[in-house]
Amino acid sequence: MASTYTDLGVELMATGENAGTWGTKTNANLNLIEQLTGGFLSVSIAGGAGTQALDVDDGAVTGEAQNKVLEFTGSITGNRIITWPVLTENFYIIKNSTSGAYTVQLKAASGSGATVTFSTTEKGYKIIYLDGVATNTGVYDITSDLNIDDLTVNNLIVKESLDVNGTIKLDGNYPVGTDNVALGNTALDDGSLSGASNTAIGSAALTANTTGAENTAVGKFSLYSNTTAGCNTAVGFNSLCANTTGDLNVAVGYEANVFNTTGERQVSVGYQAMCANTTGSDNVATGWQALRKTTTGERNTAVGSTVMRENTTGIHNTAVGWQAAYCNTTGCCNTEVGYRAAFAHLTGNNNTSLGHTSEPSTTSVSNQFTLGNASVTNLRCNDTSISSLSDDRDKENIEDVPFGLDYILALRPVKFDWNRRDGTAKGLKDFGFIAQELDQVEETFGNREYTRLVQKDNPEKWEADPMKTYPILIKAIQELSAQNEDLKSRIEVLENS
Numbered sequence: 001m002a003s004t005y006t007d008l009g010v011e012l013m014a015t016g017e018n019a020g021t022w023g024t025k026t027n028a029n030l031n032l033i034e035q036l037t038g039g040f041l042s043v044s045i046a047g048g049a050g051t052q053a054l055d056v057d058d059g060a061v062t063g064e065a066q067n068k069v070l071e072f073t074g075s076i077t078g079n080r081i082i083t084w085p086v087l088t089e090n091f092y093i094i095k096n097s098t099s100g101a102y103t104v105q106l107k108a109a110s111g112s113g114a115t116v117t118f119s120t121t122e123k124g125y126k127i128i129y130l131d132g133v134a135t136n137t138g139v140y141d142i143t144s145d146l147n148i149d150d151l152t153v154n155n156l157i158v159k160e161s162l163d164v165n166g167t168i169k170l171d172g173n174y175p176v177g178t179d180n181v182a183l184g185n186t187a188l189d190d191g192s193l194s195g196a197s198n199t200a201i202g203s204a205a206l207t208a209n210t211t212g213a214e215n216t217a218v219g220k221f222s223l224y225s226n227t228t229a230g231c232n233t234a235v236g237f238n239s240l241c242a243n244t245t246g247d248l249n250v251a252v253g254y255e256a257n258v259f260n261t262t263g264e265r266q267v268s269v270g271y272q273a274m275c276a277n278t279t280g281s282d283n284v285a286t287g288w289q290a291l292r293k294t295t296t297g298e299r300n301t302a303v304g305s306t307v308m309r310e311n312t313t314g315i316h317n318t319a320v321g322w323q324a325a326y327c328n329t330t331g332c333c334n335t336e337v338g339y340r341a342a343f344a345h346l347t348g349n350n351n352t353s354l355g356h357t358s359e360p361s362t363t364s365v366s367n368q369f370t371l372g373n374a375s376v377t378n379l380r381c382n383d384t385s386i387s388s389l390s391d392d393r394d395k396e397n398i399e400d401v402p403f404g405l406d407y408i409l410a411l412r413p414v415k416f417d418w419n420r421r422d423g424t425a426k427g428l429k430d431f432g433f434i435a436q437e438l439d440q441v442e443e444t445f446g447n448r449e450y451t452r453l454v455q456k457d458n459p460e461k462w463e464a465d466p467m468k469t470y471p472i473l474i475k476a477i478q479e480l481s482a483q484n485e486d487l488k489s490r491i492e493v494l495e496n497s
Helices: 022-038 405-409 435-445 466-496
Strands: 040-044 050-053 069-073 080-084 089-096 104-108 116-118 124-131 139-141 181-183 199-201 216-218 233-235 250-252 267-269 284-286 301-303 318-320 335-337 352-354 369-371 414-417 429-432
Touching: 104 139, 116 124, 116 139, 405 466
Parallel strands: 040 069, 050 080, 069 089, 080 104, 181 199, 199 216, 216 233, 233 250, 250 267, 267 284, 284 301, 301 318, 318 335, 335 352, 352 369
Antiparallel strands: 089 124, 104 116, 124 139, 414 429
8 A cells, every 4th residue: 555645745654665765754754744843934925916836745845835934035016825735734924024015815725715915014924724624725814813711821021012903801800809900010919809890000000909899090009009998090190099998089190189098089180189188088179289288178179270279178168260269278168269269368268259360358367258359340230239138036136226317427428539559440430438437437436346337357458348337327317307307397386376
Protein backbone atom coordinates (compact mmCIF):
# COMPACT_ATOMS: atom_id res chain seq x y z
CA MET A 1 0.00 0.00 0.00
CA ALA A 2 1.48 3.36 -1.09
CA SER A 3 2.06 6.32 1.25
CA THR A 4 -0.55 9.13 1.45
CA TYR A 5 -0.20 12.80 2.33
CA THR A 6 -2.14 15.14 4.59
CA ASP A 7 -3.60 18.39 3.27
CA LEU A 8 -0.49 20.14 4.59
CA GLY A 9 1.95 17.67 2.91
CA VAL A 10 2.92 15.39 5.81
CA GLU A 11 3.64 11.86 4.47
CA LEU A 12 1.70 9.01 6.07
CA MET A 13 3.71 5.86 5.35
CA ALA A 14 2.00 2.50 4.84
CA THR A 15 3.07 -0.68 6.66
CA GLY A 16 6.27 -2.17 5.25
CA GLU A 17 6.89 0.74 2.89
CA ASN A 18 10.05 2.78 2.43
CA ALA A 19 12.41 0.12 3.73
CA GLY A 20 15.84 1.66 4.17
CA THR A 21 14.50 5.24 3.85
CA TRP A 22 12.00 5.28 6.69
CA GLY A 23 14.27 7.28 8.97
CA THR A 24 14.97 9.86 6.26
CA LYS A 25 11.27 10.31 5.55
CA THR A 26 10.45 10.50 9.24
CA ASN A 27 13.01 13.26 9.68
CA ALA A 28 11.53 15.06 6.69
CA ASN A 29 8.07 14.84 8.29
CA LEU A 30 9.44 16.16 11.58
CA ASN A 31 11.07 19.08 9.76
CA LEU A 32 7.79 19.82 8.03
CA ILE A 33 5.83 19.65 11.28
CA GLU A 34 8.32 22.04 12.87
CA GLN A 35 7.85 24.44 9.97
CA LEU A 36 4.05 24.13 10.13
CA THR A 37 4.08 25.02 13.82
CA GLY A 38 6.70 27.75 13.85
CA GLY A 39 8.19 28.43 10.44
CA PHE A 40 8.50 31.92 8.97
CA LEU A 41 8.48 32.84 5.28
CA SER A 42 8.56 36.19 3.50
CA VAL A 43 6.48 36.12 0.31
CA SER A 44 6.43 38.89 -2.26
CA ILE A 45 2.96 39.60 -3.63
CA ALA A 46 4.03 42.64 -5.65
CA GLY A 47 2.01 43.56 -8.74
CA GLY A 48 -1.30 44.85 -9.94
CA ALA A 49 -4.79 43.53 -9.34
CA GLY A 50 -4.77 39.74 -9.43
CA THR A 51 -4.62 36.42 -7.59
CA GLN A 52 -1.58 34.63 -6.20
CA ALA A 53 -1.72 31.05 -4.88
CA LEU A 54 0.19 29.63 -1.93
CA ASP A 55 1.15 26.01 -2.54
CA VAL A 56 1.60 22.83 -0.49
CA ASP A 57 4.42 20.44 -1.53
CA ASP A 58 3.83 16.87 -0.35
CA GLY A 59 6.66 15.50 1.73
CA ALA A 60 8.73 18.67 1.41
CA VAL A 61 9.28 21.94 3.26
CA THR A 62 9.19 24.12 0.15
CA GLY A 63 5.46 24.94 0.07
CA GLU A 64 4.60 28.54 0.95
CA ALA A 65 1.42 27.47 2.79
CA GLN A 66 3.52 25.17 4.96
CA ASN A 67 4.80 27.99 7.23
CA LYS A 68 3.11 29.23 10.40
CA VAL A 69 4.10 32.88 9.92
CA LEU A 70 3.81 34.54 6.51
CA GLU A 71 4.92 38.08 5.74
CA PHE A 72 3.57 39.57 2.51
CA THR A 73 5.89 42.14 0.98
CA GLY A 74 6.30 44.17 -2.18
CA SER A 75 4.67 47.15 -3.85
CA ILE A 76 1.10 46.47 -4.92
CA THR A 77 -0.63 48.64 -7.49
CA GLY A 78 -4.00 46.91 -7.36
CA ASN A 79 -6.15 44.81 -5.05
CA ARG A 80 -4.49 41.43 -4.43
CA ILE A 81 -6.08 38.02 -3.65
CA ILE A 82 -4.00 35.36 -1.88
CA THR A 83 -5.35 31.80 -1.91
CA TRP A 84 -4.76 28.57 0.03
CA PRO A 85 -5.53 25.09 -1.27
CA VAL A 86 -9.05 23.87 -0.50
CA LEU A 87 -9.20 21.60 2.59
CA THR A 88 -6.37 23.47 4.35
CA GLU A 89 -6.99 23.42 8.10
CA ASN A 90 -4.54 25.43 10.20
CA PHE A 91 -3.83 28.66 12.07
CA TYR A 92 -1.60 31.32 10.47
CA ILE A 93 -0.05 34.56 11.57
CA ILE A 94 -0.11 36.97 8.63
CA LYS A 95 1.80 40.24 8.46
CA ASN A 96 0.90 42.69 5.70
CA SER A 97 4.09 44.63 4.96
CA THR A 98 3.17 45.68 1.45
CA SER A 99 3.32 49.24 0.19
CA GLY A 100 0.42 50.71 -1.73
CA ALA A 101 -3.13 51.63 -0.72
CA TYR A 102 -4.86 48.48 -1.97
CA THR A 103 -6.64 45.59 -0.30
CA VAL A 104 -5.18 42.14 0.32
CA GLN A 105 -7.82 39.39 0.49
CA LEU A 106 -7.16 35.95 2.00
CA LYS A 107 -9.33 33.05 0.82
CA ALA A 108 -9.47 29.43 -0.33
CA ALA A 109 -8.57 28.68 -3.96
CA SER A 110 -12.20 27.85 -4.76
CA GLY A 111 -15.62 27.67 -3.16
CA SER A 112 -17.69 30.26 -1.32
CA GLY A 113 -16.23 30.03 2.18
CA ALA A 114 -15.54 33.03 4.42
CA THR A 115 -12.71 35.40 3.57
CA VAL A 116 -10.49 37.87 5.45
CA THR A 117 -9.35 41.20 3.97
CA PHE A 118 -6.71 43.77 4.90
CA SER A 119 -8.19 47.18 4.08
CA THR A 120 -6.39 49.72 1.90
CA THR A 121 -4.82 51.37 4.96
CA GLU A 122 -4.49 48.31 7.17
CA LYS A 123 -0.93 47.10 7.65
CA GLY A 124 0.33 44.85 10.40
CA TYR A 125 -0.75 41.49 11.80
CA LYS A 126 -3.79 39.22 11.68
CA ILE A 127 -4.26 35.76 13.13
CA ILE A 128 -6.39 33.65 10.79
CA TYR A 129 -7.88 30.18 10.85
CA LEU A 130 -8.73 28.00 7.83
CA ASP A 131 -11.45 25.51 8.75
CA GLY A 132 -10.67 22.85 6.09
CA VAL A 133 -14.32 22.41 5.11
CA ALA A 134 -14.58 20.44 1.85
CA THR A 135 -15.35 22.52 -1.28
CA ASN A 136 -16.04 25.68 0.80
CA THR A 137 -13.01 26.14 2.99
CA GLY A 138 -13.48 29.30 5.10
CA VAL A 139 -10.90 31.81 6.34
CA TYR A 140 -11.59 33.58 9.68
CA ASP A 141 -9.94 36.53 11.43
CA ILE A 142 -9.31 35.33 14.97
CA THR A 143 -8.37 38.86 16.10
CA SER A 144 -11.87 40.15 15.33
CA ASP A 145 -14.06 37.04 15.56
CA LEU A 146 -12.64 35.63 18.80
CA ASN A 147 -15.15 35.17 21.66
CA ILE A 148 -13.64 33.97 24.95
CA ASP A 149 -15.53 33.26 28.16
CA ASP A 150 -13.86 33.51 31.59
CA LEU A 151 -10.46 34.69 30.36
CA THR A 152 -8.00 35.40 33.19
CA VAL A 153 -4.85 37.37 32.38
CA ASN A 154 -2.17 38.02 34.98
CA ASN A 155 0.06 41.08 34.62
CA LEU A 156 -1.21 42.31 31.26
CA ILE A 157 1.09 45.07 30.03
CA VAL A 158 0.28 47.24 27.00
CA LYS A 159 3.51 48.77 25.73
CA GLU A 160 2.07 51.33 23.34
CA SER A 161 -1.65 51.72 22.76
CA LEU A 162 -4.77 49.61 23.06
CA ASP A 163 -7.41 50.18 20.40
CA VAL A 164 -10.89 48.78 20.96
CA ASN A 165 -13.65 48.87 18.37
CA GLY A 166 -16.81 48.44 20.39
CA THR A 167 -17.01 48.19 24.18
CA ILE A 168 -15.03 46.68 27.01
CA LYS A 169 -17.35 44.90 29.41
CA LEU A 170 -15.94 43.78 32.76
CA ASP A 171 -18.27 42.18 35.28
CA GLY A 172 -18.19 39.53 37.93
CA ASN A 173 -16.17 39.44 41.15
CA TYR A 174 -13.15 41.64 41.91
CA PRO A 175 -11.83 40.13 44.00
CA VAL A 176 -15.02 39.10 45.78
CA GLY A 177 -18.35 40.91 45.71
CA THR A 178 -20.48 40.84 42.58
CA ASP A 179 -20.91 42.99 39.48
CA ASN A 180 -17.88 45.17 40.23
CA VAL A 181 -15.69 46.81 37.57
CA ALA A 182 -12.14 47.94 38.29
CA LEU A 183 -9.68 49.58 35.90
CA GLY A 184 -6.53 51.10 37.34
CA ASN A 185 -3.68 50.37 39.70
CA THR A 186 -5.09 49.26 43.13
CA ALA A 187 -8.62 50.22 42.10
CA LEU A 188 -11.15 48.29 44.24
CA ASP A 189 -8.37 46.09 45.56
CA ASP A 190 -9.29 45.66 49.24
CA GLY A 191 -9.04 41.96 49.99
CA SER A 192 -12.24 41.94 52.05
CA LEU A 193 -14.39 43.57 49.38
CA SER A 194 -17.96 42.32 49.46
CA GLY A 195 -19.82 45.39 48.21
CA ALA A 196 -21.57 44.93 44.86
CA SER A 197 -22.16 46.93 41.70
CA ASN A 198 -19.23 49.32 42.15
CA THR A 199 -17.33 50.89 39.24
CA ALA A 200 -13.79 52.15 39.85
CA ILE A 201 -11.75 53.64 37.00
CA GLY A 202 -8.41 55.22 37.82
CA SER A 203 -5.40 54.60 40.01
CA ALA A 204 -6.44 53.87 43.63
CA ALA A 205 -10.11 54.60 42.91
CA LEU A 206 -12.28 53.03 45.64
CA THR A 207 -9.16 51.25 46.83
CA ALA A 208 -10.32 50.87 50.48
CA ASN A 209 -13.92 49.94 49.72
CA THR A 210 -15.19 46.91 51.64
CA THR A 211 -18.97 46.72 51.90
CA GLY A 212 -19.88 49.93 50.07
CA ALA A 213 -22.14 49.23 47.11
CA GLU A 214 -23.33 50.97 43.95
CA ASN A 215 -20.54 53.55 43.97
CA THR A 216 -18.98 55.04 40.83
CA ALA A 217 -15.46 56.46 41.02
CA VAL A 218 -13.67 57.84 37.96
CA GLY A 219 -10.27 59.47 38.39
CA LYS A 220 -7.12 58.94 40.43
CA PHE A 221 -7.87 58.75 44.19
CA SER A 222 -11.60 59.24 43.61
CA LEU A 223 -13.48 57.78 46.63
CA TYR A 224 -10.05 56.63 47.81
CA SER A 225 -10.97 56.15 51.50
CA ASN A 226 -14.52 54.93 51.01
CA THR A 227 -15.19 51.80 53.05
CA THR A 228 -18.89 51.18 53.66
CA ALA A 229 -20.68 54.13 52.04
CA GLY A 230 -22.87 53.49 49.02
CA CYS A 231 -24.55 55.20 46.11
CA ASN A 232 -21.81 57.83 45.69
CA THR A 233 -20.61 59.23 42.36
CA ALA A 234 -17.15 60.79 42.17
CA VAL A 235 -15.64 61.97 38.89
CA GLY A 236 -12.31 63.76 38.89
CA PHE A 237 -8.89 63.64 40.53
CA ASN A 238 -9.26 63.33 44.34
CA SER A 239 -13.03 63.74 44.16
CA LEU A 240 -14.61 62.53 47.43
CA CYS A 241 -11.15 61.20 48.29
CA ALA A 242 -11.60 61.19 52.11
CA ASN A 243 -15.18 59.95 52.13
CA THR A 244 -15.56 56.89 54.35
CA THR A 245 -19.20 56.39 55.29
CA GLY A 246 -21.08 59.30 53.68
CA ASP A 247 -23.80 58.07 51.31
CA LEU A 248 -25.59 59.52 48.29
CA ASN A 249 -23.00 62.16 47.36
CA VAL A 250 -22.17 63.45 43.88
CA ALA A 251 -18.80 65.11 43.25
CA VAL A 252 -17.65 66.11 39.78
CA GLY A 253 -14.40 68.00 39.26
CA TYR A 254 -10.81 68.25 40.47
CA GLU A 255 -10.83 67.76 44.28
CA ALA A 256 -14.58 68.23 44.45
CA ASN A 257 -15.66 67.56 48.08
CA VAL A 258 -12.21 66.04 48.62
CA PHE A 259 -12.20 66.08 52.46
CA ASN A 260 -15.77 64.93 53.04
CA THR A 261 -15.80 62.00 55.47
CA THR A 262 -19.36 61.35 56.63
CA GLY A 263 -21.43 64.09 54.98
CA GLU A 264 -24.37 62.81 52.95
CA ARG A 265 -26.71 63.80 50.13
CA GLN A 266 -24.39 66.46 48.73
CA VAL A 267 -23.78 67.71 45.20
CA SER A 268 -20.49 69.41 44.33
CA VAL A 269 -19.69 70.24 40.72
CA GLY A 270 -16.60 72.21 39.74
CA TYR A 271 -12.90 72.64 40.50
CA GLN A 272 -12.48 72.35 44.30
CA ALA A 273 -16.20 72.78 44.85
CA MET A 274 -16.92 72.28 48.58
CA CYS A 275 -13.40 70.86 48.94
CA ALA A 276 -13.03 71.55 52.71
CA ASN A 277 -16.29 69.96 53.81
CA THR A 278 -15.91 67.16 56.35
CA THR A 279 -19.24 66.30 57.95
CA GLY A 280 -21.72 68.81 56.54
CA SER A 281 -24.71 67.29 54.72
CA ASP A 282 -27.32 68.31 52.16
CA ASN A 283 -25.17 71.04 50.57
CA VAL A 284 -25.18 71.90 46.86
CA ALA A 285 -22.14 73.62 45.36
CA THR A 286 -22.00 74.18 41.62
CA GLY A 287 -19.16 76.28 40.25
CA TRP A 288 -15.43 76.88 40.54
CA GLN A 289 -14.56 76.82 44.29
CA ALA A 290 -18.19 77.22 45.31
CA LEU A 291 -18.51 76.63 49.09
CA ARG A 292 -14.77 75.97 49.02
CA LYS A 293 -14.10 76.49 52.78
CA THR A 294 -17.30 75.04 54.19
CA THR A 295 -16.41 72.42 56.81
CA THR A 296 -19.55 71.51 58.76
CA GLY A 297 -22.13 73.88 57.30
CA GLU A 298 -25.33 72.18 56.17
CA ARG A 299 -28.19 72.69 53.74
CA ASN A 300 -26.45 75.46 51.82
CA THR A 301 -27.01 75.99 48.09
CA ALA A 302 -24.30 77.83 46.15
CA VAL A 303 -24.54 78.20 42.38
CA GLY A 304 -21.84 80.09 40.48
CA SER A 305 -18.10 80.59 40.45
CA THR A 306 -16.67 81.20 43.99
CA VAL A 307 -20.16 81.57 45.43
CA MET A 308 -20.02 81.43 49.27
CA ARG A 309 -16.31 80.62 48.94
CA GLU A 310 -15.39 81.69 52.51
CA ASN A 311 -18.32 80.02 54.26
CA THR A 312 -17.20 77.66 57.04
CA THR A 313 -20.07 76.74 59.35
CA GLY A 314 -22.95 78.84 58.04
CA ILE A 315 -26.13 76.83 57.42
CA HIS A 316 -29.34 77.14 55.42
CA ASN A 317 -27.99 79.77 53.02
CA THR A 318 -28.86 80.14 49.33
CA ALA A 319 -26.60 82.12 46.99
CA VAL A 320 -26.81 82.34 43.21
CA GLY A 321 -24.55 84.43 40.97
CA TRP A 322 -20.84 85.07 40.46
CA GLN A 323 -19.23 85.61 43.90
CA ALA A 324 -22.60 85.97 45.61
CA ALA A 325 -22.16 85.82 49.42
CA TYR A 326 -18.45 85.35 48.78
CA CYS A 327 -17.30 86.50 52.24
CA ASN A 328 -20.02 84.87 54.32
CA THR A 329 -18.38 82.74 57.03
CA THR A 330 -20.92 81.80 59.69
CA GLY A 331 -24.06 83.66 58.61
CA CYS A 332 -27.20 81.53 58.42
CA CYS A 333 -30.54 81.53 56.63
CA ASN A 334 -29.49 84.18 54.09
CA THR A 335 -30.68 84.42 50.49
CA GLU A 336 -28.41 86.23 48.05
CA VAL A 337 -29.23 86.32 44.33
CA GLY A 338 -27.28 88.27 41.73
CA TYR A 339 -23.78 89.15 40.57
CA ARG A 340 -21.75 89.67 43.78
CA ALA A 341 -24.95 89.96 45.80
CA ALA A 342 -24.04 90.38 49.51
CA PHE A 343 -20.38 89.91 48.55
CA ALA A 344 -18.97 91.45 51.76
CA HIS A 345 -21.54 90.12 54.20
CA LEU A 346 -19.88 87.96 56.91
CA THR A 347 -21.93 86.83 59.87
CA GLY A 348 -25.49 88.20 59.86
CA ASN A 349 -28.55 85.97 59.65
CA ASN A 350 -31.87 85.95 57.83
CA ASN A 351 -30.96 88.57 55.22
CA THR A 352 -32.11 88.71 51.61
CA SER A 353 -30.22 90.56 48.88
CA LEU A 354 -31.61 90.60 45.36
CA GLY A 355 -29.88 92.15 42.38
CA HIS A 356 -26.52 93.07 40.90
CA THR A 357 -24.09 93.99 43.75
CA SER A 358 -26.96 94.36 46.21
CA GLU A 359 -25.46 94.60 49.70
CA PRO A 360 -26.85 94.68 53.28
CA SER A 361 -26.10 97.80 55.29
CA THR A 362 -23.24 96.15 57.26
CA THR A 363 -21.24 92.92 57.21
CA SER A 364 -22.92 91.61 60.36
CA VAL A 365 -26.48 92.93 60.14
CA SER A 366 -29.42 90.51 60.39
CA ASN A 367 -33.03 90.51 59.21
CA GLN A 368 -32.62 92.93 56.28
CA PHE A 369 -34.17 92.70 52.83
CA THR A 370 -32.19 94.58 50.16
CA LEU A 371 -33.57 95.19 46.68
CA GLY A 372 -30.99 96.23 44.12
CA ASN A 373 -27.82 98.28 44.43
CA ALA A 374 -27.16 101.97 45.08
CA SER A 375 -27.94 102.88 41.46
CA VAL A 376 -31.58 101.77 41.60
CA THR A 377 -33.87 104.81 41.50
CA ASN A 378 -37.28 103.26 40.99
CA LEU A 379 -38.98 100.23 42.56
CA ARG A 380 -41.74 99.01 40.26
CA CYS A 381 -44.64 96.75 41.11
CA ASN A 382 -48.24 96.48 39.97
CA ASP A 383 -49.32 96.89 43.60
CA THR A 384 -48.21 100.15 45.26
CA SER A 385 -48.23 98.88 48.84
CA ILE A 386 -46.78 96.00 50.83
CA SER A 387 -49.00 94.05 53.23
CA SER A 388 -47.78 92.78 56.59
CA LEU A 389 -49.22 91.01 59.62
CA SER A 390 -51.54 93.27 61.68
CA ASP A 391 -53.87 90.80 63.43
CA ASP A 392 -55.27 91.93 66.80
CA ARG A 393 -54.65 88.41 68.12
CA ASP A 394 -50.93 88.90 67.61
CA LYS A 395 -50.62 92.17 69.55
CA GLU A 396 -50.74 93.27 73.19
CA ASN A 397 -50.29 96.48 75.21
CA ILE A 398 -52.32 98.32 72.57
CA GLU A 399 -52.55 102.12 73.16
CA ASP A 400 -53.16 105.24 71.08
CA VAL A 401 -50.10 106.75 69.43
CA PRO A 402 -48.77 109.43 71.83
CA PHE A 403 -47.53 111.74 69.07
CA GLY A 404 -49.40 113.75 66.55
CA LEU A 405 -49.31 117.22 65.03
CA ASP A 406 -46.44 118.43 67.21
CA TYR A 407 -44.26 115.53 65.98
CA ILE A 408 -45.10 116.19 62.34
CA LEU A 409 -44.40 119.91 62.73
CA ALA A 410 -40.95 119.03 64.08
CA LEU A 411 -40.04 117.30 60.80
CA ARG A 412 -38.36 119.28 58.02
CA PRO A 413 -39.14 118.05 54.50
CA VAL A 414 -36.39 119.16 52.10
CA LYS A 415 -35.50 119.13 48.44
CA PHE A 416 -31.92 118.32 47.44
CA ASP A 417 -29.48 116.98 44.84
CA TRP A 418 -27.79 113.64 45.54
CA ASN A 419 -23.99 113.66 45.79
CA ARG A 420 -23.23 110.25 47.25
CA ARG A 421 -19.72 109.52 48.44
CA ASP A 422 -19.64 106.28 46.47
CA GLY A 423 -20.26 108.23 43.24
CA THR A 424 -23.76 106.86 42.55
CA ALA A 425 -26.89 108.94 41.78
CA LYS A 426 -24.78 112.09 41.43
CA GLY A 427 -26.97 115.08 40.55
CA LEU A 428 -30.26 113.20 41.01
CA LYS A 429 -32.90 115.63 42.33
CA ASP A 430 -35.20 114.43 45.09
CA PHE A 431 -37.59 115.28 47.94
CA GLY A 432 -37.07 113.71 51.34
CA PHE A 433 -35.61 114.09 54.80
CA ILE A 434 -32.20 114.26 56.46
CA ALA A 435 -31.46 111.20 58.61
CA GLN A 436 -29.57 113.23 61.21
CA GLU A 437 -32.55 115.62 61.60
CA LEU A 438 -34.97 112.70 61.96
CA ASP A 439 -32.63 111.26 64.57
CA GLN A 440 -32.81 114.55 66.51
CA VAL A 441 -36.63 114.47 66.39
CA GLU A 442 -36.60 110.94 67.80
CA GLU A 443 -34.17 112.12 70.50
CA THR A 444 -36.52 114.98 71.42
CA PHE A 445 -39.78 113.05 71.53
CA GLY A 446 -38.48 109.68 72.75
CA ASN A 447 -40.06 106.29 72.02
CA ARG A 448 -37.31 105.60 69.46
CA GLU A 449 -37.91 101.87 69.84
CA TYR A 450 -41.40 102.47 68.35
CA THR A 451 -40.70 105.06 65.66
CA ARG A 452 -37.45 103.56 64.25
CA LEU A 453 -37.11 106.34 61.68
CA VAL A 454 -33.32 106.06 61.42
CA GLN A 455 -31.18 102.95 60.89
CA LYS A 456 -27.59 103.38 62.07
CA ASP A 457 -26.29 99.80 61.58
CA ASN A 458 -23.62 101.29 59.34
CA PRO A 459 -22.33 104.44 61.09
CA GLU A 460 -20.94 105.70 57.78
CA LYS A 461 -24.27 105.40 55.97
CA TRP A 462 -27.32 106.35 58.02
CA GLU A 463 -30.61 105.23 56.49
CA ALA A 464 -34.10 106.73 57.00
CA ASP A 465 -37.57 105.22 56.91
CA PRO A 466 -39.93 108.26 56.90
CA MET A 467 -42.94 106.07 56.14
CA LYS A 468 -42.77 105.00 59.80
CA THR A 469 -44.37 108.40 60.51
CA TYR A 470 -47.57 107.29 58.74
CA PRO A 471 -49.48 106.43 61.98
CA ILE A 472 -48.26 109.72 63.52
CA LEU A 473 -49.44 111.58 60.41
CA ILE A 474 -52.90 110.00 60.78
CA LYS A 475 -52.94 111.07 64.45
CA ALA A 476 -51.96 114.61 63.38
CA ILE A 477 -54.83 114.74 60.88
CA GLN A 478 -57.21 113.54 63.59
CA GLU A 479 -55.96 116.31 65.89
CA LEU A 480 -56.40 118.88 63.14
CA SER A 481 -59.89 117.55 62.48
CA ALA A 482 -60.76 117.89 66.17
CA GLN A 483 -59.42 121.45 66.23
CA ASN A 484 -61.40 122.20 63.09
CA GLU A 485 -64.62 120.90 64.67
CA ASP A 486 -63.95 122.98 67.80
CA LEU A 487 -63.45 126.11 65.68
CA LYS A 488 -66.62 125.41 63.73
CA SER A 489 -68.56 125.16 66.99
CA ARG A 490 -67.14 128.43 68.26
CA ILE A 491 -67.97 130.20 64.99
CA GLU A 492 -71.58 128.93 65.17
CA VAL A 493 -71.91 130.31 68.73
CA LEU A 494 -70.55 133.67 67.68
CA GLU A 495 -72.83 133.83 64.63
CA ASN A 496 -75.92 133.00 66.72
CA SER A 497 -75.23 135.47 69.55
